[in-house]
Amino acid sequence: MSEGHAEIQATDVAQRFGARTIFEHVSFTVAPGEVFVILGGSGCGKSTLMKQLIGLLAPSAGTIVVRGRTITGRDGEAGRQGMLREIGVMFQSGALFGSMTLLENVMLPLEMYTDLPPAGREAVARVKLGLVGLGDAAALMPAEISGGMAKRAGIARAMALDPPLLFLDEPSAGLDPITSAGLDRLILDLRRDLGATFVVVTHELASILAIADRCIMLDRAARGLIAEGDPRRLRDESDNPTVRAFFRREVLAPEAA
Amino acid sequence: MTVAERAAAGGEPAVALEFSGHLDAEGIGLLWERAMRAARRAGRRVLVLDLSEVTLVDTAGAAFLTSLETAHGGKASLEGEREQFRALLDRVRAAGTKLPTPVKLPPLRIRDIAAAGGRAAANGIVFVGEAALALVRLPRNHRVLRWQDLLRYADQAGVRSLPLVVLLGFLIGLILAFQSAVPMRRFGADLYVANLVSISLLRELGPLLAAVILAGRTGSAFAAEIGTMKVNEEIDALVTMGLDPMTMLVLPRLIAAMLVMPVMTLVLNVAGLLGMTVVMMAFGFPLVTVTNQVVGAVTLTDLFEGLVKALCFGAVVAAIGCREGLGTGVGPRAVGLAATGAVVGGIVSTIVLDGVFALLIYRLGL
Ligand SMILES: Nc1ncnc2c1ncn2[C@@H]1O[C@H](COP(=O)(O)OP(=O)(O)OP(=O)(O)O)[C@@H](O)[C@H]1O
């Protein structure tokens, strides 16, 4: 395989819901150890693309290869099952299990996949919660915490098994700038210490510039990719009006919107 | 508002709607119908919207004016409007132009309803098959099944429903005995009320009523719990963690319901017999007579037949509750729909299954 070293290789991926095409002809690669950011306006299909990458949604067309396994098409089931153990996912809403405390939420993957005794699971889970700044909220139920705390707990759960590939859907949306910067720091630290690869969906300009090695930008009107590359270069050099509007906070002229 | 016929700026014939005062949500309420009619009636003539006496236009007023233009369909012009009104109107026009045409639902046809019913039944069978598969795979997946969950569901579905089961059983026994005692007495057969009530309870009413209680209390709760998890993306999270929702969420509920249903039925039977005994004693039969009559009337087969039915009803009601939950769509109404579907589907399929049982038992000659 020539692209054998890519963490993710997406080729010509499309998604349609009924007659509505959300995006098509989307191709990109994610290299090992990089922080790869998916950008785009609300409703352009970022969460949808992420669901395809983690095997929850079969794309209408195209192929996706994750860590050497093809997860799309008729023979994708085995690839999907094999991939699951190697990825961690934080959903946009946190998706914590409502009937368990935060600690139990983080302990669940450990319980399923490791032979750790209960005390060991708890110790590991506490460390993960501590890393996202939720050390003293371990005993709370998901209904008792704020939206930002739910996101951080979701990240802690995604990291529970130290997977080499992590997907985060809008980790810093709705967080204050200090907590958000702390999360950026955490992502960079984990990348450095564990060599993990991150695929992050985010709108936060500051966060993009702080963490992203490379990004792709989806657009609703264009129904697909409109830009790919280093976000700093896109900011300074792109001549696509939507990309410029995004990075420079310009208001887009109505005819271009 | 007044309607006037006059010539427009270019000399063409025109219909002018002359407004005054405030064009806001309050002001346009009474005008709306009349103004729309006038705009439509203007036909080929130019529609002039005269705003010279108007002191205020808000977004509702602007929407009103653009709706008038749309209703008229032809050439329209504004007169006497202030600068700020025009800016607002332009913005409202830009926001309102891209309204999609609403999707028309096709008319409901008997054939479609029957097809939907058939699909639901087929889905149910597939679902039970998947649950059975999950059970077969359990030895490999045993970590995913959490036994403490099973105990919790058994407690929630069974133990906590016992007061209701006892009450309902007692009342049904009481009512059934009383209602049948009066006509039977005319034939001097009122002692046989004991036979009638005990056989119908053990073979039919006991399991059926227990299933109705299970569907109402537990089937709906299963659907709502799993449906909420689906809406919150918790099911997606489970799948990405490699945890099969069938094993983790459905199996413990299914097993719990199958365990508690025979017990609930047994308790309901006993309570019903008690209710019947109370009526019989009020009619002057001694306790010994009633007991002897019951013991002579029912066989162990009757009892077991009821308990086996109860077990199957429990599986069906729980499976339908879980399936409705997993099939929940998006949005806050979806969970409510799933819960309703669980109760209705649970009760209907219990009764259908009961019919199948009646046929089977008749054929087998039990
Ligand atoms: N199951 C579905 N059925 C039909 N349409 C869907 C479905 N899921 C998503 N969509 C549509 O796909 C589009 C993209 O949705 P998606 O959630 O991926 O957006 P997003 O880019 O993540 O937006 P946001 O930044 O607001 O989270 C939306 O227009 C949405 O209406």
Ligand SMILES: [Mg+2]
């Ligand atoms: Mg999203």
